[in-house]
Amino acid sequence: MSNTSVQDDIDLDYGPLYAARKKVFPQKVSGTFRRIKWGLMGFCLGVYYFLPFVRWNRGLGAPDQAVLIDFPNKRFYFFFIEIWPQELYYFTGLLVIAALVLFLLNSIGGRIWCGYLCPQTVWTDLFYAVERLIEGDRRERMKKDAAGWNLERVSETVLKHSIWLMIAWWTGGAWVLYFADAPTLVWQLLTFRAPMLAYIWIGILTASTYVLAGWMREQVCVYMCPWPRIQAALTDEWALNVTYRYDRGEKRTSVKKAKELRARGEPVGDCVDCYQCVAVCPTGIDIRNGSQLDCIQCGLCIDACDTVMTKIGRPTRLIGYDSDINIKRRTEGKPEIYRVVRPRTVIYCGLIAVVGAIMLYAMLTRSLLDVNVLHDRNPVAVKLSDGSIRNAYTMRLLNKRGFDRVIAIDIDGPVNATVHVVGVDSVTQDRPMIVLGRDQTTELRVLVTAPAENNTEKSVPVRFRITDIGLGETAVTTDNFVTP
Template sequence: MNKNVTPNELLSADDDMPLYEPHKKVYPQRVSGTFRRIKWGLMAFCLGVYYLLPFVRWNRGLGAPDQAVLIDFPNERFYFFFIELWPQEVYYFTGLLILAAFTLFLMNALGGRIWCGYFCPQTVWTDLFYAVERWTEGDRRERIKADAGPMTANRLALRSLKHVIWLMIAWWTGGAWVLYFSDAPTLVKDLATFQAPALAYIWIGILTASTYLLAGHAREQVCLYMCPWPRIQAALTDEWALNVTYKYDRGEPRCSMKKAIDLRSLGEKVGDCVDCNQCVAVCPTGIDIRDGAQLGCIQCGLCIDACDTVMKKIGRPTRLIGYDNDINVQRRIAGKEEIFKPVRARTIVYAALIAVVCSVMLYALLTRSLLDLNVLHDRNPVAVRLSDGSIRNGYTLRFLNKRGFDRVIAIDIDGPANAQIHVIGVDSVTPDRPMIILARDTTTELRVLVTAPFDEKAEKTTPVKFRVTDIGLGEVASAVDHFVMP
């Protein structure tokens, strides 16, 4: 420390230093190779599913919606091909969230941030926006040169074209989202003729703006500062997970091609890295993978393609950058063989949990009842003594007919001795066993009165079981409540 510098001067110097590193615009360069082709294929698949799935039809019978995937808020239903879920079955969505979490954990244990690099919506749409940018304004060098120079008419035209295409993609992204909540062909027609609900236009505007801003402008900033997964992933990973890795045991010490030739002629050790910076030029987040594992690396593999291209040109082995782990780097330095452990305790546990969740959900789905019954006991009064001395309890029965047709059901009770049941507003030909018609795909509520002779020896509360039976199909549902003696 310089003795002539006072503590106050040191504090003043620290105050002048910025808290964060200034943002530098990233200009990813076009690259071709194995991982780039994989990303193109997955992008086409993901976007194709997202944009086209609302138009897929699925026949569910007369009167039922024929859209394969539909979130029907007005009728409180969720349709997914042959599956129809009711609000009471929200636990299936809980299971899907748990399944998604364990799948994400397994992907991380096997190949790092595979989700971030290939499937994340932010990555997919940003990649698409980058493709549009390269098509309109040119590759990395052209864009850097254009940004450094003055605004010209040609540049303004190209930039305007780019933003128009971006807005069109963003608009259709928002439009496709609302199609999942209504019949897609009908809603498209209503939107085009300005007859759609105002809420549809509002959500399209919100999603258009968010897609345009996040994929067109925020880009890598979303991955670096907004997304929580990189922080979570760092805590979940282990030393055996395969991540995009610069194999410094092979690449160091790095130097240019010309210098490498001179050093090799002198017998000096030279690495395969020629310090061309192509791995940095193609990175969508602008990091240098040679600096080691970093928060900004989304494991997309584009740096692998860039490096392999250079290695092929200079006649050196490919995969100087590849999916690897630091354990193998150290083993190669020690002259040992590489070891890969995709099957280990962590991956086995995740796979087992995924299998358990899938099995439970599949069993629940295959054995789910399409006839449900819920019972609510009257609270005030809980029980009524009639003029003949008998006791009457009132209940509200809610029936759920999840089938696509009407059904006739019979109501039975098991409870107090000699108890009789009466359904208010329904005259049944069999008073001891009332029968009613449940409309298809609806919820029906009925008031039911249960009357039993007063018994001094009886318990104050007696369990009473309501059981409904589909006369045609034999399907049974039941619910238990209590019969109260005052």
């Protein structure tokens, strides 16, 4: 190779390593999928913003907020369900079910979550709606962006960002309402008497909502979210994704040219290269280039293409939910096949049913009375003056019901052993009774004493049993009685 050719290779300009990110101006569109997105956005935002104000009667003295995360009292309330800290495994089950539902949706219809239900999508859609209302549609926004700054654009920008900040502020404010009584906290916030922690979290969530939905927008989906990478590994050839049906669309040409070609009997596709699918895309991609990481499969390109096809008198759904298998079958003259029920979806549904059944069974059969015992470690046992042996325990009783209960304490284990609760007078000599307050835990000091002559073993299992005198409900735990 000559020195000249080597130098030519060295001087060759390959361009930048990373392409510059183009500003996206999504165009307004109407149609089936846009209406679905409006409906889901209204529903999701309505639930998020107003659910804290829904009331639920749990009885006298109990919080009446339907959904409440009560950190001071270590409770989570969801309508008729009350979760205690010891029952966090329910949240694990919910997370497992949520992941499986996400996998199931992906195996049926691709990134349904991303396109319709993801908070980033919902709030970005809302921010886009505000932007269009103030600054106009795609062409108007592009012209104003190219023209530079003037008084009109400054006023529109200030108004737009002010509304964005108001939405972001109420988003952060609604979040903190799930952690305290909503009407009370709203009044405290308005009168500047709310806890400082509430203002801090509102500020954090206001800033994050404003930045993510107002500024970063589609870049969150493309660069920050891990789900597109995971989804690509989970999908299969039968999953329905937003697809350009190139078997029908190619070759592309204008409407006028297409009529001429069809009149001569020459093959021509339905795509007229109008770029409406690109104009309405929130990530600015061309769906005709095939499956892409940037596509959130919101379906807006389907609505845009259907509008054009209707105007030119061609069949709709040139872009639609489809699979590569069906495109291949159509090119071969075979009928389309849709397999929603297949091993993958059956397995996901089965796992969701199993985990849901386990959680439901655990919820329906869970005990609302519980007991835990911790043996003293120093000393583990004491020999009294009469020769008997005493072990001390810390007992924690748990009452999950909304009313007081009379609880009797019994033990099974050492021969002729007696139990005494420190600070509590026993109704009978060998069966102490206490009043256990509603919806609370109580810690007791329990002493178990046994004659030494009847208990010669070094360690004897001892079972503590508590009984609700009124309901007959019991709870049992086991420890050891130790001889020094």
